[in-house]
Amino acid sequence: MTLERRGSLLLVEDDPAQRTLVADMLEAAGFSVLSADGVRGALPQLGVPDLVLVVSDFRLADGDGLALLGEVRARRPDLSFVLMTAYGSIQHAVEAVRAGADDYLAKPFERQSLLLAIDKALRNRALRAENRRLVDALGEREELVDLIGRAPAMQRLYRQIERLAPTEATVLVQGESGTGKELVARALHRLSRRAERAFVAVNCAAIPEGLVEAEFFGAERGAYTGAQAARAGHFEQAHGGTLFLDEIGELPLALQPKLLRVLQEGRVMRVGGSKETTVDVRVLAATNRDLAREVEAGRFREDLYWRLNVVSLQLPPLRERREDIPLLVEHFAARAARQHGLPQVAFPKSLMRALIDRAWTGNVRELGNTVERLLLLSDDGEPQLADLPDAPRRDAAPPFELPPEGIDWEAMEASLLRQALAQAQGQKKRAAGLLGLPYKAFLYRLEKHGLGS
């Protein structure tokens, strides 16, 4: 048989003649053979690093093979174990297999049977190791980069992100508002070889239509009124890195062919410019619209859709992974406590139950804001179920209706700030919570209206 080295093997046998005989067979098969005549002699050798297998007689100088098997399973569960039994004592063999031996051999045996039993035992061992590896790889994870969640849909998402991140593929991230599309785009960047370079996020919905081209591709000096200096567009800014086109569904139709050209050719020309610049940019895009339907409706170009949608990732809405809500609550509570210098507090069961059951149309973002608000209102105590605002009903009228003659916004803001402070008896964090404002934003507004002190 093969003479390549196959690792160390421990032979435990009380009869010296038998021990020499079997050891010779095993040496010839390529193993380094260690030996002992009993349990006490075997134990110290279990620590040998390249040990892969124990072959033991049933009857030993002290104790028996089953006792040794128990020790091996306790100390080195990764080792294969083959028990040799005297002819006619098959019940020992059955017991041994039940106790975790990989195989047994009835004495006397041929060299060939010995080697077959050993091969089988080593294959079992490899299989065990492979299964453990698979379980580890498929095992539940609670987070990836900044993404939190252990629901099956999130596990699938983590695996897709890890597979796609190192590639150059354009990825379209789809999902309802607040489901974490931007976090996914950032994770794809952070886990890519572009991680050290720029991540440029552009909200396509926020750029006035007339400026989109200059924003994307840059402009030369004097290209349009107000262009006093030449400036680089987002593609040039993202050179070497990643460009994240958020809300791509809002990109004006007129601009779509230009974007497609840049994606295909990897070159941009500034508005008012005359020469093209090559850019090395990986593009990621996100939308909360059903882009395929937008294509059908003629609002989105089909060719651009296919160019962006090389691979798509779909984010689950929060209501489809409610099991993650306690984990997310903990995460957002810790974050809010850090930001506002509040103590860490536990959420009472009744409140947690209500949070798990809510509709969460605004998904993870809404949950994050709600948790922050509950903490600010609780003001060092336990967050209260009573502070959870009633879930907005779909058909409910908005809480405030703009009168036809309009309003004085600044005056109204100042009035609301005063009312909130009064209701909260001057406790600013609580007042911010009543208005659903982050504490910093609240302080800024107080300052603006001269209500700060």
Ligand SMILES: Nc1ncnc2c1ncn2[C@@H]1O[C@H](COP(=O)(O)OP(=O)(O)OP(=O)(O)O)[C@@H](O)[C@H]1O
């Ligand atoms: N899985 C998550 N784990 C932790 N935080 C999350 C997760 N998903 C979303 N968030 C948080 O929720 C907020 C919204 O996430 P993000 O901006 O990525 O959502 P979005 O899908 O891009 O929303 P929109 O469509 O409204 O732009 C952020 O504060 C983000 O940190």
Ligand SMILES: [Mg+2]
């Ligand atoms: Mg977003």
